[in-house]
Amino acid sequence: MATAPIVAEGNSWFSREGLHPADWKNPNPAALYDLVIIGAGPAGLLTAYEAGRLGAKVALVERNLFGGNCLNTGCVPSKTLIRTSRLYADMRHADQYGAQPPGDVVVDFGAAMERVRRIRARIARETSITDLTAIGVDVFFGEGRFAGRAAVAVSGDTLRFERALIATGTRPTIPSIPGLTTAGYETHDTIFELTERPDRWVVLGGGPTGCELSQALCRLGSMVTLVQSEPMFLSGEERDAAQILSDAFERDGIEIRLNTEAVAVRLDGTRKLVDVVRDGDTATLVADSILVGVGETPNVDGLNLGAAGVDYDAMEGIRVDDFLTTTNANIYAAGDVCAKRRFTHFEGASSRLVVQNALCSGRQRVSALTIPWCTYTDPEIAHVGLYVREARQQEIPVKTFTVLMHDVHRAICDGEEDGFVKIHVREGTDRILGATVVARHAGEMINDISLAIQSGIGLALLGRVIRPYPTQAAAIQMAADAFNARESEDSSKRKGPPLVE
Amino acid sequence: MPDVASAIVTELCALSDDALLDRLQRAAFSYFLQTCHPDTGLIADTTRDGAPASIAVVGFALACYPVAVERGWMTAADAMARAVTTMRFLWHSPQGEHGDATGYKGFFYHFLDRQTGRRVWQSELSPVDTTFLLAGILTASAYFTAEFPDAVEIRELADALYRRIDWRWMQNGDGTVWQGWKPDTGYLHYGWEGYSEALLMYVLGLASPTHPLSVHSYDIWTSTYQWEHLYGHDCLYAGPLFIHQFSHAWLDLESIQDRFMREKACDYFENTRRAIAIQRQYARRNPHEYEGYGDNCWGLSAGEGPGPKALRLNGRHRRFWGYVARGVPYGHDDGTLNPAAMLASLPFAPEMVLAALRHVCQRYPQVADERGLRNGFNPTISDDGSPCWVSTAHLGLDQGIVVLMIENHRSRLIWRLMRECPDIKLGLRRAGFEGGWL
Numbered sequence: 005m006a007t008a009p010i011v012a013e014g015n016s017w018f019s020r021e022g023l024h025p026a027d028w029k030n031p032n033p034a035a036l037y038d039l040v041i042i043g044a045g046p047a048g049l050l051t052a053y054e055a056g057r058l059g060a061k062v063a064l065v066e067r068n069l070f071g072g073n074c075l076n077t078g079c080v081p082s083k084t085l086i087r088t089s090r091l092y093a094d095m096r097h098a099d100q101y102g103a104q105p106p107g108d109v110v111v112d113f114g115a116a117m118e119r120v121r122r123i124r125a126r127i128a129r130e131t132s133i134t135d136l137t138a139i140g141v142d143v144f145f146g147e148g149r150f151a152g153r154a155a156v157a158v159s160g161d162t163l164r165f166e167r168a169l170i171a172t173g174t175r176p177t178i179p180s181i182p183g184l185t186t187a188g189y190e191t192h193d194t195i196f197e198l199t200e201r202p203d204r205w206v207v208l209g210g211g212p213t214g215c216e217l218s219q220a221l222c223r224l225g226s227m228v229t230l231v232q233s234e235p236m237f238l239s240g241e242e243r244d245a246a247q248i249l250s251d252a253f254e255r256d257g258i259e260i261r262l263n264t265e266a267v268a269v270r271l272d273g274t275r276k277l278v279d280v281v282r283d284g285d286t287a288t289l290v291a292d293s294i295l296v297g298v299g300e301t302p303n304v305d306g307l308n309l310g311a312a313g314v315d316y317d318a319m320e321g322i323r324v325d326d327f328l329t330t331t332n333a334n335i336y337a338a339g340d341v342c343a344k345r346r347f348t349h350f351e352g353a354s355s356r357l358v359v360q361n362a363l364c365s366g367r368q369r370v371s372a373l374t375i376p377w378c379t380y381t382d383p384e385i386a387h388v389g390l391y392v393r394e395a396r397q398q399e400i401p402v403k404t405f406t407v408l409m410h411d412v413h414r415a416i417c418d419g420e421e422d423g424f425v426k427i428h429v430r431e432g433t434d435r436i437l438g439a440t441v442v443a444r445h446a447g448e449m450i451n452d453i454s455l456a457i458q459s460g461i462g463l464a465l466l467g468r469v470i471r472p473y474p475t476q477a478a479a480i481q482m483a484a485d486a487f488n489a490r491e492s493e494d495s496s497k498r499k500g501p502p503l504v505e
Numbered sequence: 506m507p508d509v510a511s512a513i514v515t516e517l518c519a520l521s522d523d524a525l526l527d528r529l530q531r532a533a534f535s536y537f538l539q540t541c542h543p544d545t546g547l548i549a550d551t552t553r554d555g556a557p558a559s560i561a562v563v564g565f566a567l568a569c570y571p572v573a574v575e576r577g578w579m580t581a582a583d584a585m586a587r588a589v590t591t592m593r594f595l596w597h598s599p600q601g602e603h604g605d606a607t608g609y610k611g612f613f614y615h616f617l618d619r620q621t622g623r624r625v626w627q628s629e630l631s632p633v634d635t636t637f638l639l640a641g642i643l644t645a646s647a648y649f650t651a652e653f654p655d656a657v658e659i660r661e662l663a664d665a666l667y668r669r670i671d672w673r674w675m676q677n678g679d680g681t682v683w684q685g686w687k688p689d690t691g692y693l694h695y696g697w698e699g700y701s702e703a704l705l706m707y708v709l710g711l712a713s714p715t716h717p718l719s720v721h722s723y724d725i726w727t728s729t730y731q732w733e734h735l736y737g738h739d740c741l742y743a744g745p746l747f748i749h750q751f752s753h754a755w756l757d758l759e760s761i762q763d764r765f766m767r768e769k770a771c772d773y774f775e776n777t778r779r780a781i782a783i784q785r786q787y788a789r790r791n792p793h794e795y796e797g798y799g800d801n802c803w804g805l806s807a808g809e810g811p812g813p814k815a816l817r818l819n820g821r822h823r824r825f826w827g828y829v830a831r832g833v834p835y836g837h838d839d840g841t842l843n844p845a846a847m848l849a850s851l852p853f854a855p856e857m858v859l860a861a862l863r864h865v866c867q868r869y870p871q872v873a874d875e876r877g878l879r880n881g882f883n884p885t886i887s888d889d890g891s892p893c894w895v896s897t898a899h900l901g902l903d904q905g906i907v908v909l910m911i912e913n914h915r916s917r918l919i920w921r922l923m924r925e926c927p928d929i930k931l932g933l934r935r936a937g938f939e940g941g942w943l
Binding site: 099283393396411 | 627689690693695699728731732733734737739768769790820822824834
């Protein structure tokens with residue numbers, strides 16, 4: 005998260021003075037720190053702020069830019085670009101809303117990207133090294149590396165600590181496809197620096213990054229082929245959600261290649277030829293640019309974790325227990341570098357947990373957190389809690405209350421009918437186990453359900469919440485109403501209602 | 506041809522319900538006589554020129570021969586001769602790892618050359634299509650019980666073909682069954698989660714006399730089920746209608762329950778009734794505003810369509826698919842309906858199906874011809890001024906499910922035969938089914 009590749013001086017990133025001042029001089033280290041944090045992404049920064057406010061003596065080590073992936077190469081730029089791409093999509097389909105489509109929708113890719121960088125710079129201003137130093141945090145720029153079980157070396161200094169936090173984040177995973185490196189490729193680390201639009205993209209990977217950016221690039225006027233090795237997009241999500249997403253991609257004009265592996269890349273002049281295989285059948289895709297979005301690799305290299313007694317896996321990251329403690333009881337990890345699911349909001353939650361456990365003798369558990377997530381495609385796909393398969397694997401009987409967005413008045417008015425709300429409850433109770441929302445604003449809608457789960461509010465009680473009419477979140481109300489109606493029926497009627505509706 | 510279609514439909518609609526069903530059932534059965542290769546007994550997948558054989562369609566044909574005998578459309582001797590020709594060919598056809606064999610490990614490739622039996626279209630070794638083939642084989646074996654030489658050979662071949670299938674080899678460790686295997690690339694890793702037509706596959710695989718699936722495989726598969734409250738109905742969800750029908754063609758699942766259905770106080774028969782109700786509810790809502798949909802016009806299932814193509818119709822962007830699994834409520838939905846899937850719902854909701862059948866035939870007479878129902882129709886799009894697009898081909902799977910489901914509605918013949926089949930009973934019990942007739 006905090007260790008995006010260092011780029012050359014003169015790159016626009018370094019013009020963002022607040023994230024890595026060019027004339028920065030590391031302070032003289034204290035004799036002993038209460039907490040040394042490696043990585044100034046969301047988890048590291050939030051932990052530093054919280055710990056500093058508590059009066060702890062804190063050192064924060066960053067090798068590149070403050071803000072990490074989320075600000076610089078992840079959530080912020082991608083969501084900004086997605087907003088522009090949605091506008092273009094809506095313009096093209098204006099007639100479906102009873103509006104006159106613009107005569108000639110010409111995409112200004114450079115302007116879209118310039119807006120990305122402008123908004124990123126604006127949000128970056130919220131991250132202030134001065135604010136950190138004002139509360140006593142010592143900021144060190146340089147490669148942090150453990151020098152034993154209780155010390156970190158950085159730029160010639162040694163920082164001794166009582167506790168340490170590893171929050172080094174991840175970097176894009178680059179698949180070992182012959183010819184890929186030679187041909188060149190983009191990742192989320194680099195794509196937001198583009199100023200000209202490639203006409204043809206091949207996107208490798210149907211996870212959140214690949215899906216979001218494929219749709220955005222397509223709507224910005226590129227021809228996009230999305231190659232996914234799995235049988236559906238967003239592996240692990242509910243298959244119905246993935247089905248709706250596939251349909252949406254088809255409507256956008258994305259060429260979908262599921263169950264397909266990229267096996268080689270070749271250069272043909274300026275064109276990149278991507279050889280793919282599906283069930284033994286081969287094909288060659290032509291692209292001007294390749295976007296790699298197959299996943300993330302935790303940044304554990306170069307930390308000398310062995311010297312610190314911290315166990316890790318090169319692909320899965322640092323091993324932590326439910327309290328985010330590593331195999332060295334004085335060293336914690338937080339954020340993407342140790343998480344199975346990698347989200348900025350988990351970084352914030354885990355940082356608060358680390359502060360409590362590391363500095364305040366807390367015993368807060370990760371397993372007690374309710375962590376929703378969202379993929380910002382159109383429609384968005386959001387989830388919280390257990391999936392049905394997870395519940396059934398735990399022998400929990402599950403019943404799902406489903407409301408289709410095409411039954412929600414506001415969604416009909418908005419012309420945003422694709423999707424559903426599914427709320428999973430423990431059979432025979434109103435205890436909410438989890439939920440999936442597929443809707444244009446699913447990321448907003450899931451919050452009601454997250455709040456209910458976190459607060460122990462059952463689906464029956466959720467139905468008593470009065471909401472303005474009409475809203476798309478009424479779908480949650482309708483699911484609760486269905487639950488309450490079902491519960492009120494005599495159990496002898498469980499054979500089902502008569503088929504004459 | 507509209508006049509011819511209208512004449513046929515006018516005649517059909519004048520018939521009583523029973524006579525109407527008899528006409529449609531016999532017309533559907535004629536498919537197997539018209540597309541059967543005399544030397545191999547293999548049946549074409551569709552009526553399209555050059556169509557290969559589909560092993561699932563062969564299975565449906567083998568199950569339909571007893572129906573034809575009972576209905577007087579075919580002599581028992583003819584039916585036995587056809588069955589024994591088919592099964593003898595399958596037994597002696599090459600099995601092996603090479604790419605143009607007929608099968609491997611007792612399974613068969615999905616599509617075969619009708620004359621030679623060799624694998625075509627680089628198709629996969631298919632456990633689920635082999636299942637429908639085996640179900641047809643077991644039906645023939647259960648029906649032809651006399652001591653005529655052909656009948657004896659049918660029973661011997663059925664036993665041999667069943668024993669040859671190595672189900673465990675097709676099982677992913679102790680997990681679920683793979684969706685298939687190819688000589689060049691090995692097992693297919695398509696996701697196969699949730700309720701599907703694979704129920705019959707697990708029942709037959711669990712009952713194998715030689716290489717049974719582990720019981721655990723069924724538990725793992727059913728752990729992916731989704732029990733949803735949808736449009737006012739509690740239902741084990743699956744979108745396409747055929748999923749709620751194909752296993753039921755052979756298995757009488759009324760009033761027997763596995764662990765999942767006991768937990769839900771339901772059974773698979775009732776579940777299909779609810780799936781039909783959800784199809785009707787969806788058609789009534791018609792969220793994409795396709796032409797024709799309504800209480801008496803539904804049936805989203807797998808089948809052909811007018812695509813792939815995108816058109817602008819009446820001010821709306823419309824995208825149409827070709828052959829795809831259509832379903833409710835999550836799609837695909839391009840306005841294409843499958844009348845055979847609607848008709849095959851007959852045993853579960855006869856009044857609704859008959860009303861819908863008459864409505865569709867009257868409003869869209871092109872859906873029926875002398876060879877039965879076409880695979881798909883789409884009132885949102887038309888090719889030549891007719892009220893709807895209709896698929897040009899007839900599909901073997903459609904005809905097979907129509908013959909069997911009409912028969913189960915009329916006499917329960919297939920269900921009765923299979924209820925007495927020891928393998929079926931054993932498989933159901935190993936899957937945890939109890940109660941009712943079992």
